[in-house]
Amino acid sequence: MPEDYFRRVSPRELFTNGAPLEVDLGCGDGSFALALARHHPDRNVLAVERLLGRVRKVCRRAHQEQLENLRVLRLEARYTVEWLLPLHSVSRLHLLFPDPWPKARHHRRRLVQRDFLKALHDILVPGGEFLFKTDHEDYFQWTKVEVAASGIFKPVDWPADAFFYPQTDFEKQWRAEGREVFRLRAVGKES
Numbered sequence: 001m002p003e004d005y006f007r008r009v010s011p012r013e014l015f016t017n018g019a020p021l022e023v024d025l026g027c028g029d030g031s032f033a034l035a036l037a038r039h040h041p042d043r044n045v046l047a048v049e050r051l052l053g054r055v056r057k058v059c060r061r062a063h064q065e066q067l068e069n070l071r072v073l074r075l076e077a078r079y080t081v082e083w084l085l086p087l088h089s090v091s092r093l094h095l096l097f098p099d100p101w102p103k104a105r106h107h108r109r110r111l112v113q114r115d116f117l118k119a120l121h122d123i124l125v126p127g128g129e130f131l132f133k134t135d136h137e138d139y140f141q142w143t144k145v146e147v148a149a150s151g152i153f154k155p156v157d158w159p160a161d162a163f164f165y166p167q168t169d170f171e172k173q174w175r176a177e178g179r180e181v182f183r184l185r186a187v188g189k190e191s
């Protein structure tokens with residue numbers, strides 16, 4: 001729980017060890033954040049989720065496994081990025097299977113928008129990365145266009161075996177149904 005929701009937290013309020021910070025935005029059941037924290041004890045992982053039941057479940061599992069490098073924040077994703085996280089503090093932000101808002105009249109509710117990308121760029125360290133996955137092709141195309149149009153991110157290759165990247169339970173379920181998963185990796189350009 002941040003002491004004050006109306007100012008940016010300082011990096012030391014999140015973690016005291018200064019290790020690289022990775023953010024899992026809309027972490028759901030936390031399967032990705034937990035696996036990442038387990039695999040990389042030398043990195044800090046902040047999982048963000050608005051539903052209390054899911055937050056409690058991830059906290060419980062992190063506590064059981066004594067994962068000192070995982071914290072869970074119960075807060076709205078856009079607010080977290082735009083107003084709460086410290087500037088130039090995040091090495092990678094993961095946005096995995098966000099709500100696609102398929103109807104055209106709801107597209108403005110999609111998390112990926114020009115102002116969101118600008119705020120995301122502001123919290124990334126130089127050379128920090130945005131990693132995005134979706135099962136929704138239209139949202140994928142939308143994100144590609146927004147990222148290119150932002151002018152502040154450069155898409156980069158993301159080969160399957162580039163680095164450790166666990167599938168969430170949600171992704172495993174989609175793939176088991178034979179559905180395609182689309183992914184995008186972009187590096188923040190130096191400003």
Ligand SMILES: C[S@@+](CC[C@H](N)C(=O)[O-])C[C@H]1O[C@@H](n2cnc3c(N)ncnc32)[C@H](O)[C@@H]1O
Pocket residue numbers: 025026027028029048049050051054075076077078095096097098099168169170171
């Ligand atoms: C489809 S699930 C994907 C969960 C997880 N990323 C995965 O891949 O398994 C989307 C998650 O994002 C959360 N979520 C949706 N909108 C959010 C918002 N505005 N702020 C925080 N969490 C949000 C939902 O509660 C849900 O847990």
